[in-house]
Amino acid sequence: xxxxxxxxxxxxxxxxxxxxxxxxxxxxxxxxxxxxxxxxxxxxxxxxxxxxxxxxxxxxxxxxxxxxxxxxxxxxxxxxxxxxxxxxxxxxxxxxxxxxxxxxxxxxxxxxxxxxxxxxxxxxxxxxxxxxxxxxxxxxxxxxxxxxxxxxxxxxxxxxxxxxxxxxxxxxxxxxxxxxxxxxxxxxxxxxxxxxxxxxxxxxxxxxxxxxxxxxxxxxxxxxxxxxxxxxxxxxxxxxxxxxxxxxxxxxxxxxxxxxxxxxxxxxxxxxxxxxxxxxxxxxxxxxxxxxxxxxxxxxxxxx
Amino acid sequence: xxxxxxxxxxxxxxxxxxxxxxxxxxxxxxxxxxxxxxxxxxxxxxxxxxxxxxxxxxxxxxxxxxxxxxxxxxxxxxxxxxxxxxxxxxxxxxxxxxxxxxxxxxxxxxxxxxxxxxxxxxxxxxxxxxxxxxxxxxxxxxxxxxxxxxxxxxxxxxxxxxxxxxxxxxxxxxxxxxxxxxxxxxxxxxxxxxxxxxxxxxxxxxxxxxxxxxxxxxxxxxxxxxxxxxxxxxxxxxxxxxxxxxxxxxxxxxxxxxxxxxxxxxxxxxxxxxxxxxxxxxxxxxxxxxxxxxxxxxxxxxxx
Numbered sequence: 001x002x003x004x005x006x007x008x009x010x011x012x013x014x015x016x017x018x019x020x021x022x023x024x025x026x027x028x029x030x031x032x033x034x035x036x037x038x039x040x041x042x043x044x045x046x047x048x049x050x051x052x053x054x055x056x057x058x059x060x061x062x063x064x065x066x067x068x069x070x071x072x073x074x075x076x077x078x079x080x081x082x083x084x085x086x087x088x089x090x091x092x093x094x095x096x097x098x099x100x101x102x103x104x105x106x107x108x109x110x111x112x113x114x115x116x117x118x119x120x121x122x123x124x125x126x127x128x129x130x131x132x133x134x135x136x137x138x139x140x141x142x143x144x145x146x147x148x149x150x151x152x153x154x155x156x157x158x159x160x161x162x163x164x165x166x167x168x169x170x171x172x173x174x175x176x177x178x179x180x181x182x183x184x185x186x187x188x189x190x191x192x193x194x195x196x197x198x199x200x201x202x203x204x205x206x207x208x209x210x211x212x213x214x215x216x217x218x219x220x221x222x223x224x225x226x227x228x229x230x231x232x233x234x235x236x237x238x239x240x241x242x243x244x245x246x247x248x249x250x251x252x253x254x255x256x257x258x259x260x261x262x263x264x265x266x267x268x269x270x271x272x273x274x275x276x277x278x279x280x281x282x283x284x285x286x287x288x289x290x291x292x293x294x295x296x297x298x299x300x301x302x303x304x
Numbered sequence: 305x306x307x308x309x310x311x312x313x314x315x316x317x318x319x320x321x322x323x324x325x326x327x328x329x330x331x332x333x334x335x336x337x338x339x340x341x342x343x344x345x346x347x348x349x350x351x352x353x354x355x356x357x358x359x360x361x362x363x364x365x366x367x368x369x370x371x372x373x374x375x376x377x378x379x380x381x382x383x384x385x386x387x388x389x390x391x392x393x394x395x396x397x398x399x400x401x402x403x404x405x406x407x408x409x410x411x412x413x414x415x416x417x418x419x420x421x422x423x424x425x426x427x428x429x430x431x432x433x434x435x436x437x438x439x440x441x442x443x444x445x446x447x448x449x450x451x452x453x454x455x456x457x458x459x460x461x462x463x464x465x466x467x468x469x470x471x472x473x474x475x476x477x478x479x480x481x482x483x484x485x486x487x488x489x490x491x492x493x494x495x496x497x498x499x500x501x502x503x504x505x506x507x508x509x510x511x512x513x514x515x516x517x518x519x520x521x522x523x524x525x526x527x528x529x530x531x532x533x534x535x536x537x538x539x540x541x542x543x544x545x546x547x548x549x550x551x552x553x554x555x556x557x558x559x560x561x562x563x564x565x566x567x568x569x570x571x572x573x574x575x576x577x578x579x580x581x582x583x584x585x586x587x588x589x590x591x592x593x594x595x596x597x598x599x600x601x602x603x604x605x606x607x608x
Contacts, residue, residue, distance in 0.1 A: 073525070114527075118519065166515050166518070167484075211468045211549055214424070218424045241513070
């Protein structure tokens with residue numbers, strides 16, 4: 001068995017993932033929890049990290065590389081932003097050290113688009129993107145990274161030209177939990193056919209989104225729309241809206257580079273298929289690990 | 305002073321308004337409170353009504369006419385829906401009596417559009433519409449009734465052809481309270497210039513709404529966007545989206561009939577002016593009272 005060389009952490013708003021890796025980037029141990037920035041800001045970032053390191057018996061002195069919201073202003077230590085356009089490897093030199101730790105702990109910066117009319121920020125996805133880059137090949141690419149705040153990124157070679165955030169996941173969350181629509185979706189089920197139809201409806205008339213969403217409620221009242229259909233319909237409307245915003249209707253021949261895993265991968269692949277939009281998928285979990293590895297080998301010698 | 309003839313109540317999801325009127329529809333007393341359906345479903349509709357009637361010393365035996373969410377399935381007594389298309393005065397014959405009351409209490413039905421692809425419902429706005437109808441004049445009209453769930457209604461003469469609900473007010477509420485945007489809007493202030501600019505942005509690219517909304521957060525992080533500008537921007541984006549959904553970009557020469565009062569009237573008039581869309585305003589408070597009066601005189605002789 002190879003020696004552990006470093007620890008990689010993807011610390012998001014609501015999730016925490018940690019890997020212990022050897023110097024080739026192979027995984028020796030893994031931890032996942034819901035202790036994202038929101039939890040950690042209350043209970044302490046250092047304590048949460050130490051707990052997970054103890055649980056996998058991480059050797060003393062092993063350095064730790066972190067990406068994601070731990071570097072936000074409300075996070076652990078602010079890691080700033082690299083301004084666009086910029087080559088992706090600019091994030092490698094922007095890592096900041098967390099003071100007062102017994103280990104060498106560093107946090108990677110995010111990316112910022114400072115255009116006054118379309119300001120935007122990301123934290124964590126830039127590291128995923130760095131890991132996915134080699135899979136894209138040369139030239140210009142349109143990258144879709146779905147999530148709570150989906151990112152659509154324009155990459156040209158190794159340079160990020162610009163990006164747009166779509167609040168798809170968070171809108172789904174707030175309308176299904178806190179609005180009148182919550183009455184229509186009391187189920188964990190999901191109607192795949194209704195999902196596809198809803199993607200198409202929003203793609204064809206995105207301006208009607210706040211009416212399309214209400215149809216889940218009206219459909220329940222008037223036609224007994226089942227909760228699993230309502231849930232799928234709201235999801236499909238919001239994902240269809242996102243794609244309508246990110247791509248032009250006449251964007252012929254585009255191949256979307258989808259960086260996703262698990263449930264989101266399934267939904268977005270189904271949405272693109274419904275709209276006859278070509279896409280190739282890169283696994284998001286692998287991509288973030290590969291990105292953290294590329295950063296780790298550039299920061300530390302990793303000779304162990 | 306003229307004699308009280310009946311009580312009119314507009315009982316919405318989150319608001320309660322009651323008037324004591326004479327047989328000409330002139331107001332003799334008024335009550336307003338936050339005891340909407342949500343509160344009343346917990347504490348009891350009858351008790352709330354009796355409390356307000358006692359506070360204005362309403363004579364025993366005075367009948368009570370109610371419109372709005374009190375007639376919903378989760379309300380006091382379900383008052384059903386009149387199916388579209390229908391003449392508006394069809395709601396007059398659909399009132400249901402509330403059993404077990406010492407007074408004659410009736411609740412007006414709502415309107416339902418049962419189109420499978422665009423199901424929709426309203427409760428309360430149909431009574432406003434009945435009261436506003438005389439101000440419109442002959443012919444076809446596009447009516448905008450802003451609110452938590454804005455209604456855009458197609459009226460032809462006295463017939464309602466169809467309508468669409470836009471969840472504008474509720475989306476504003478959930479994203480400014482429960483999403484990441486809540487950090488950007490911690491202020492009650494409102495930047496009118498930013499509002500107008502945001503209306504135009506959403507009107508021009510409604511498909512981008514879930515990106516436009518996020519700009520309030522990114523603008524705060526990158527450019528120190530003030531909270532009153534962020535609040536106005538989110539409001540403008542959502543109202544611009546609604547108008548983009550309800551009207552076609554090439555809807556030349558349309559005159560929108562706006563049924564609104566107070567703050568919403570100000571915002572929607574400003575939005576229409578920004579987009580160079582003609583509108584005439586009918587006061588919503590007056591309209592609902594006039595609608596309830598038209599219903600009351602058709603239900604009861606009102607000879608007192």
